[in-house]
Amino acid sequence: MNTIDPQQRVLSGMRPTGRLHLGHYHGVLENWVKLQHEYQCFFFVADWHALTTHYDTPEVIEANVWEMVIDWLAAGVDPQSSTMFVQSYVPEHAELHMLLSMITPLGWLERVPSYKDQQEQLKEKDLATYGFLGYPLLQSADILIYKAGGVPVGADQVSHVEITREVARRFNHIYGREPGFEENSQAAVKKMGKKAGKLYNQLRKAYQEQGDQEALEKAQALLKDQQNISVGDKERLFGYLEGSGRIILAEPQALLTPASKMPGLDGRKMSKSYSNVIDIRDKTEVIETKVLKMQTDPSRGRRTDPGDPEKCPVWQMHEIYSDSSTQEWVQEGCRSAGIGCVDCKRPIVEAVQKELAPIRERAKNYESEPDLVKNIIIEGSEVARDAAKLTMQEVRQAMGLAYR
Ligand code: TRP
Ligand code: SF4
Numbered sequence: 001m002n003t004i005d006p007q008q009r010v011l012s013g014m015r016p017t018g019r020l021h022l023g024h025y026h027g028v029l030e031n032w033v034k035l036q037h038e039y040q041c042f043f044f045v046a047d048w049h050a051l052t053t054h055y056d057t058p059e060v061i062e063a064n065v066w067e068m069v070i071d072w073l074a075a076g077v078d079p080q081s082s083t084m085f086v087q088s089y090v091p092e093h094a095e096l097h098m099l100l101s102m103i104t105p106l107g108w109l110e111r112v113p114s115y116k117d118q119q120e121q122l123k124e125k126d127l128a129t130y131g132f133l134g135y136p137l138l139q140s141a142d143i144l145i146y147k148a149g150g151v152p153v154g155a156d157q158v159s160h161v162e163i164t165r166e167v168a169r170r171f172n173h174i175y176g177r178e179p180g181f182e183e184n185s186q187a188a189v190k191k192m193g194k195k196a197g198k199l200y201n202q203l204r205k206a207y208q209e210q211g212d213q214e215a216l217e218k219a220q221a222l223l224k225d226q227q228n229i230s231v232g233d234k235e236r237l238f239g240y241l242e243g244s245g246r247i248i249l250a251e252p253q254a255l256l257t258p259a260s261k262m263p264g265l266d267g268r269k270m271s272k273s274y275s276n277v278i279d280i281r282d283k284t285e286v287i288e289t290k291v292l293k294m295q296t297d298p299s300r301g302r303r304t305d306p307g308d309p310e311k312c313p314v315w316q317m318h319e320i321y322s323d324s325s326t327q328e329w330v331q332e333g334c335r336s337a338g339i340g341c342v343d344c345k346r347p348i349v350e351a352v353q354k355e356l357a358p359i360r361e362r363a364k365n366y367e368s369e370p371d372l373v374k375n376i377i378i379e380g381s382e383v384a385r386d387a388a389k390l391t392m393q394e395v396r397q398a399m400g401l402a403y404r
Helices: 022-035 047-053 058-075 092-101 106-110 113-121 136-142 155-175 179-193 193-211 213-225 233-242 284-292 313-321 324-335 341-367 370-398
Strands: 009-014 040-045 081-087 148-155 253-258
Touching: 009 022, 009 341, 022 058, 022 092, 022 148, 040 058, 040 284, 047 058, 047 136, 058 081, 058 136, 058 341, 058 370, 081 370, 092 136, 092 148, 106 155, 106 313, 113 136, 113 155, 136 155, 148 324, 155 253, 179 193, 179 233, 193 213, 213 233, 284 341, 313 324, 324 341, 341 370
Parallel strands: 009 040, 009 148, 040 081, 148 253
Antiparallel strands: none
16 A cells, blocks of 8 residues: 655656756755755656647757756755656656546636646747647656645745646545545544543544534544555545545645846846857856856946846856855945946856856766666666555555456
């Protein structure tokens, strides 16, 4: 049986769209590096998701997959502390996606905001495809197959986690109602022992009759601590508590990653599509050139013209990288024309160099040993696949497909 605690599991994925930049590092990657020590983490390359929009450029996918994995490793995602894998190495994701498609109303997918938005934004592409409509459902399968309770994502992905919850709820509602659910649940309550069983029944009543949220949480904590009932009974009692069927697929929560404040070299948001990025593996000279070329407050046309940091992306960098005394030096020096823009950029060049030097160093090892990188992914994918298979057994059983 699948003895996992969804609250301890975190899963996230990224489409392989090319080299990662400082914005990714300060937003997503630093967060992953932290989470891997706090949860059981699964991080994967969503290569099938990349094909939903880039189906006509299959030749770039492979290179992007390995580049991205190297970026993760270089940033400190550690295969000893997390499971790193590639989506297409775990074909069970596709099976679950297909099975979930049986119970997913079209309207749910059509209403996901990213569906229309992306079609608008990528006008030159025909995204009126079956695969693209199913994008969020494939993502649901990614999440549900690991019973992940937490999904670190940016704001643009929150609606995908929401639909995942709805799909899980619908699945549990339809397939969690085994024949004799009520009787099986009552029998499971007895197995908890007199005292715990009585308390469970009281709390369940308080929740179901008065909507007492605290009682629900207490009962959930009580169930979690039960040692002498099986996992199947536990899932049954979690569902019985809330008045649904047995909980087979856990409902995940988004762990919102704050939007990156990293400005691009031109002052717009740092983004590959604006070609205004510093890649996390950029070489020393490249970093220096890029920072020195950064846009500044246009009113500082001459060295003697005073400026306003609020109108300058270099200042936004100081907000991220500099201590308060350096920040004061910038504020005062810019407004009084006491310092020049090149002076002002020097501490930024240094701070970025300092941050990226160890990352580049780690990357070097992996760049020179592609087999090492591949093996990390092969091993991670095996671990992921074992976990996915356990869930699929339960799903097949629930959907009447256990006769193989
Ligand atoms: N759609 C996500 C993105 O574009 C990538 C992704 C795919 C994902 N499957 C996932 C993220 C599962 C979190 C969980 O960023
Ligand atoms: Fe920007 Fe610094 Fe130049 Fe002021 S001095 S405009 S903050 S780079």
